Every structure is written in structure tokens, then in C-alpha cells.
Amino acid sequence: MIVFPNAKINLGLQVNGKRPDGYHDISTIFYPLPVCDILEAVRAEEFSFHTSGLTIDAPALGNLCIKAYQLLQQDFSLSAVAMHLHKVIPMGAGLGGGSSDGAFTLMLLNRMFNLGLTREQLLGYALQLGSDCPFFIMNEPCFAGGRGEVMEPIQLPSLKNKLFLIVNPGLHINTAWAFSQLKIREPKIHLREVVALPPDQWRDLLVNDFEEVAFEKHAELIDIRSTLYRMGAVFAGMTGTGSTMFGIFDSAPAGYRTAFPSHYFTILQSND
Structure with a gap:
């Protein structure tokens, strides 16, 4: 089986x-x-x-x-x-x-x-x-x-037909260390409210608390996110405690293989 x-x-x-x-x-x-x-x-x-x-x-x-x-x-x-x-x-x-x-x-x-x-x-x-x-x-x-x-x-109709570019730079971030470095803050807006908005409004609102920790130690992750936005991502962020980054696109971005030549990456259609 x-x-x-x-x-x-x-x-x-x-x-x-x-x-x-x-x-x-x-x-x-x-x-x-x-x-x-x-x-x-x-x-x-x-x-x-x-x-x-x-x-x-x-x-x-x-x-x-x-x-x-x-x-x-x-x-x-x-x-x-x-x-x-x-x-x-x-x-x-x-x-x-x-x-x-x-x-x-x-x-x-x-x-x-x-x-x-x-x-x-x-x-x-x-x-x-x-x-x-x-x-x-x-x-x-x-x-x-x-x-x-x-x-x-939950239903996320705004992600229907969106494309996801997954970029893994191969950096290891220890989960226990990441939690130990966190500064716990009250969120400005609840996740439920954020994802009710179109994805192109998620930037600066859909927050992964571990990004601050990971980005401070690995500036490469900041560069990956910036590149995803330059390529036309409607939203880009980090998943979990890292170090994988993802971008959400309306259509397949040109040149992503050149942009991330040494990274694990894949591009796929939303399964929502």
C-alpha cells in the first residue's frame, strides 16, 4: 500500500x-x-x-x-x-x-x-x-x-487558483532555540481577521512571530522575501520556525530558477 x-x-x-x-x-x-x-x-x-x-x-x-x-x-x-x-x-x-x-x-x-x-x-x-x-x-x-x-x-476562497513558490535555503533553525529567543507580544490583529482580507493586503498584517528571530540571525531570509516580492508575490513569509520561505502569486513568476539557483524550490497551484 x-x-x-x-x-x-x-x-x-x-x-x-x-x-x-x-x-x-x-x-x-x-x-x-x-x-x-x-x-x-x-x-x-x-x-x-x-x-x-x-x-x-x-x-x-x-x-x-x-x-x-x-x-x-x-x-x-x-x-x-x-x-x-x-x-x-x-x-x-x-x-x-x-x-x-x-x-x-x-x-x-x-x-x-x-x-x-x-x-x-x-x-x-x-x-x-x-x-x-x-x-x-x-x-x-x-x-x-x-x-x-x-x-x-476554515475556508480560504481568496487562495483559489493562487500559485505558491516554496524556497528552502537549507538553513537549520533549532526550534527550542527559536522559542527561547521570542519576545511575546499582543498581536495587532487576529489571524482570522487578516485572512478574511485579500492576500495582497496581508503584508505587514499576517505575522509569523519567528521571523524576527530568524531574520536577525540569517539575513539571507530577508533577501529571499524581498526577492519574492520583487518577482510579484502578493504575499511572502516564513513557515513554522523556518527556514523555508514561500511566496503567493497570481501567476507563475518569470526567472525563479535563476533567482534561487542553489535553493530547494517548487512552484505549484493552490489546492484550495
């Missing part, structure tokens, strides 16, 4: 304060994009997990695909499977690739073994894997609160 775990971006990301459990309360809009890894699983004599594509610079046992299998194995005594993950989505980039892989593993195993898990049950398992994982069970534009697990689907 094969599935295609997709990426996401954050349209705005506001950090509202630290919680007693050590996490932070956030407000963000998760938006899925069809940049996908490839995950295959088949029944086997013994469990195995292999990868190809982009190099995963982390111990295999920490991979969320394996953790998802182990999580369901505890409750359902699953038989062994052989899994192969082909990585396309850059790691540690704010695109949610690892979280998506874990969530899609849960859904794949649910179908493969006819477990009969409801979406609500899958959401519960996904949250045990990580704060971003439940979104990929929903996998539709959502306003998210809490630590990211409290989600409400």
Missing part, C-alpha cells in the same frame, strides 16, 4: 504564551500543499524500515513512521510490515514533513489492518506523536490553537 504524505505551510504564526506543561499556546493557520513524500508498506516476515531520497540526518528509531507503527502495535498487536519512505520534503524546514509521515503511517496501517479507527481516534494517536501530526489527519486548511492540536477547518 502506498500513500503520499504532503507538506504544509503556516499562514501566520502567533505565540501567545507559555503553558504549564512546557509547551506554548499558539495561533496559526495550517495550509496543506501537494509537495509529497512517498511511503509504502507491505506485510512481511519481520519489521523493517528503509529510506531513500533526501538524507535523513537522524537515528532511524526516532523516525515518526516507526513510532506510529509501535504506537498502534501496543494496542492492536500488528503483524510485521516492511516500510520504505522516499523523502522529498526537506527536513527541519517548517514544512511538517516528519509529522506528515507519522500521521500518514497511522492512516495507512489503519487501512492495511482494517483497524476501524475513526478520525477522532486517529487524531488522538497523532497527538501522541507530535503537536503538528493531528493536522495531517485533517489535511485541510485549519485555524489551530492550543499547542497546534485544537483545530477548526
Whole structure:
């Protein structure tokens, strides 16, 4: 059985304060994009997990695909499977690739073994894997609160037929460090109000609180955003804690391959 775990971006990301459990309360809009890894699983004599594509610079046992299998194995005594993950989505980039892989593993195993898990049950398992994982069970534009697990689907008709240019400069920004550097402020305007406006009015209103931290350390990100605007983006920003940048366009920008010759990038149509 094969599935295609997709990426996401954050349209705005506001950090509202630290919680007693050590996490932070956030407000963000998760938006899925069809940049996908490839995950295959088949029944086997013994469990195995292999990868190809982009190099995963982390111990295999920490991979969320394996953790998802182990999580369901505890409750359902699953038989062994052989899994192969082909990585396309850059790691540690704010695109949610690892979280998506874990969530899609849960859904794949649910179908493969006819477990009969409801979406609500899958959401519960996904949250045990990580704060971003439940979104990929929903996998539709959502306003998210809490630590990211409290989600409400929303409609974003203004993004219909828009194009997204995704630029990943390959810079690693440590999430714990980024949170430690944050200066938590009251937002000038709530995300819900911002995204109700046309995207060409989002500039300076749709804020990712981590941009200030990331841009101060990596001036290259400022240059990428400026280039996206010069190329005609109606909005440009950073997703997650970085370092991936994205631009939203009415039509495909000319010369983007020349503008970002050494960067991971892709351009695609909105799936809204």
C-alpha cells in the first residue's frame, strides 16, 4: 500500500504564551500543499524500515513512521510490515514533513489492518506523536490553537487558483532555540481577521512571530522575501520556525530558477 504524505505551510504564526506543561499556546493557520513524500508498506516476515531520497540526518528509531507503527502495535498487536519512505520534503524546514509521515503511517496501517479507527481516534494517536501530526489527519486548511492540536477547518476562497513558490535555503533553525529567543507580544490583529482580507493586503498584517528571530540571525531570509516580492508575490513569509520561505502569486513568476539557483524550490497551484 502506498500513500503520499504532503507538506504544509503556516499562514501566520502567533505565540501567545507559555503553558504549564512546557509547551506554548499558539495561533496559526495550517495550509496543506501537494509537495509529497512517498511511503509504502507491505506485510512481511519481520519489521523493517528503509529510506531513500533526501538524507535523513537522524537515528532511524526516532523516525515518526516507526513510532506510529509501535504506537498502534501496543494496542492492536500488528503483524510485521516492511516500510520504505522516499523523502522529498526537506527536513527541519517548517514544512511538517516528519509529522506528515507519522500521521500518514497511522492512516495507512489503519487501512492495511482494517483497524476501524475513526478520525477522532486517529487524531488522538497523532497527538501522541507530535503537536503538528493531528493536522495531517485533517489535511485541510485549519485555524489551530492550543499547542497546534485544537483545530477548526476554515475556508480560504481568496487562495483559489493562487500559485505558491516554496524556497528552502537549507538553513537549520533549532526550534527550542527559536522559542527561547521570542519576545511575546499582543498581536495587532487576529489571524482570522487578516485572512478574511485579500492576500495582497496581508503584508505587514499576517505575522509569523519567528521571523524576527530568524531574520536577525540569517539575513539571507530577508533577501529571499524581498526577492519574492520583487518577482510579484502578493504575499511572502516564513513557515513554522523556518527556514523555508514561500511566496503567493497570481501567476507563475518569470526567472525563479535563476533567482534561487542553489535553493530547494517548487512552484505549484493552490489546492484550495
